[in-house]
Amino acid sequence: MINDVYILAIETSCDDTSVAILKNQKVLSNIVSSQKIHEIYGGVVPELASREHDRLIIPVMKKALKDSGIKLNDLNAVAYTRGPGLLGSLLVGTSFAKSLALSLSIPLIEVNHMEAHILSIFIDDNPKQPNFPFIALTVSGGHTQLVLVKSVSDFIEIGSTLDDAAGEAFDKSGKIMGLNYPAGPKIDELASTGDFKRFKFSKPKVDGLNFSFSGLKTNFKNFINKHDKDFVNNNLNDLCASLQFTIIDILLDKMTKAKDIHDISDFVVCGGVSANSFLRKELNNLEIKANIKTYVPKINYSTDNAAMIGINGYFKFKNSDFGSLSDYSISKYNF
Ligand code: KG4
Numbered sequence: 001m002i003n004d005v006y007i008l009a010i011e012t013s014c015d016d017t018s019v020a021i022l023k024n025q026k027v028l029s030n031i032v033s034s035q036k037i038h039e040i041y042g043g044v045v046p047e048l049a050s051r052e053h054d055r056l057i058i059p060v061m062k063k064a065l066k067d068s069g070i071k072l073n074d075l076n077a078v079a080y081t082r083g084p085g086l087l088g089s090l091l092v093g094t095s096f097a098k099s100l101a102l103s104l105s106i107p108l109i110e111v112n113h114m115e116a117h118i119l120s121i122f123i124d125d126n127p128k129q130p131n132f133p134f135i136a137l138t139v140s141g142g143h144t145q146l147v148l149v150k151s152v153s154d155f156i157e158i159g160s161t162l163d164d165a166a167g168e169a170f171d172k173s174g175k176i177m178g179l180n181y182p183a184g185p186k187i188d189e190l191a192s193t194g195d196f197k198r199f200k201f202s203k204p205k206v207d208g209l210n211f212s213f214s215g216l217k218t219n220f221k222n223f224i225n226k227h228d229k230d231f232v233n234n235n236l237n238d239l240c241a242s243l244q245f246t247i248i249d250i251l252l253d254k255m256t257k258a259k260d261i262h263d264i265s266d267f268v269v270c271g272g273v274s275a276n277s278f279l280r281k282e283l284n285n286l287e288i289k290a291n292i293k294t295y296v297p298k299i300n301y302s303t304d305n306a307a308m309i310g311i312n313g314y315f316k317f318k319n320s321d322f323g324s325l326s327d328y329s330i331s332k333y334n335f
């Protein structure tokens with residue numbers, strides 16, 4: 001009978017190499033090495049990402065172990081991101097996790113990256129937790145989804161983007177303005193002193209709970225192309241604030257719609273874009289405006305990290321939901 005469960009978790013789905021150690025729901029260490037190499041290319045280069053994971057995975061694991069004070073032999077399981085993500089990047093984490101679990105003769109647990117983003121709200125026994133069933137809005141560089149969550153192992157997608165993700169809308173529009181990848185955090189910063197009412201960009205008309213961001217991206221691109229570089233540089237703060245306002249408004253509209261359709265008022269908002277400060281502020285207002293109670297993971301658990309893989313691994317360990325050495329990486333891993 002095991003009392004405390006020690007899990008080593010690995011995340012390598014995109015351009016962050018991360019290893020975390022958890023004792024039950026508590027994070028003992030969470031090391032994230034964000035690959036800088038992609039900045040000059042204006043987006044993630046898959047082949048370079050896999051090579052960087054390969055180079056970084058052992059030093060990152062060593063640091064995570066050292067910071068946690070845990071030894072390899074204390075571990076009860078290894079959890080890893082099986083997908084969705086870039087196949088080459090996933091393969092590094094998957095192979096590493098399998099080898100580690102095999103060498104230590106402990107269970108291997110496969111984790112869906114998007115489920116992990118949602119369950120990150122339960123990290124560190126967070127005292128502010130949603131009640132089941134709740135709805136999750138997952139907003140990252142690759143995904144924008146609304147998910148009905150009935151338990152830690154029961155997820156149903158109720159809406160998703162028909163084209164670009166919300167994070168892509170930030171990153172691609174930022175690139176058009178000459179900002180480095182990923183542009184989301186920089187737009188957030190520049191927008192804080194800008195006027196969001198200055199420019200109007202188009203909001204898509206999409207039925208039901210689905211999203212679309214490609215029309216907004218084209219509208220923004222056409223607007224920028226009509227002006228010269230000086231105009232963009234002199235109005236950068238207002239451009240960022242107006243763009244950010246439009247993206248966030250689209251997300252908030254669909255949350256309100258989802259609440260009405262499913263009659264559920266507890267919402268978790270997670271994924272990289274949930275780090276956005278304007279979104280966080282507006283979510284607080286939703287409680288008064290639409291009777292929606294929102295729960296947002298701490299900033300360091302919002303963007304990609306292995307601690308969220310660890311919390312999902314912990315719940316799966318408790319349910320004896322183990323994977324096997326024959327499990328393979330899945331680039332499009334649905335709920
Ligand atoms: O979840 P994540 O770290 O990786 C993926 O799984 O995609 O999300 C990364 C995305 C990027 O598009 C990045 O620009 C966006 O999250 N992001 C932000 C902010 N911080 C990260 N977008 C807007 N405001 C932010 N503060």
Ligand code: ZN
Nearest residue numbers: 140271272304
């Ligand atoms: Zn992610």
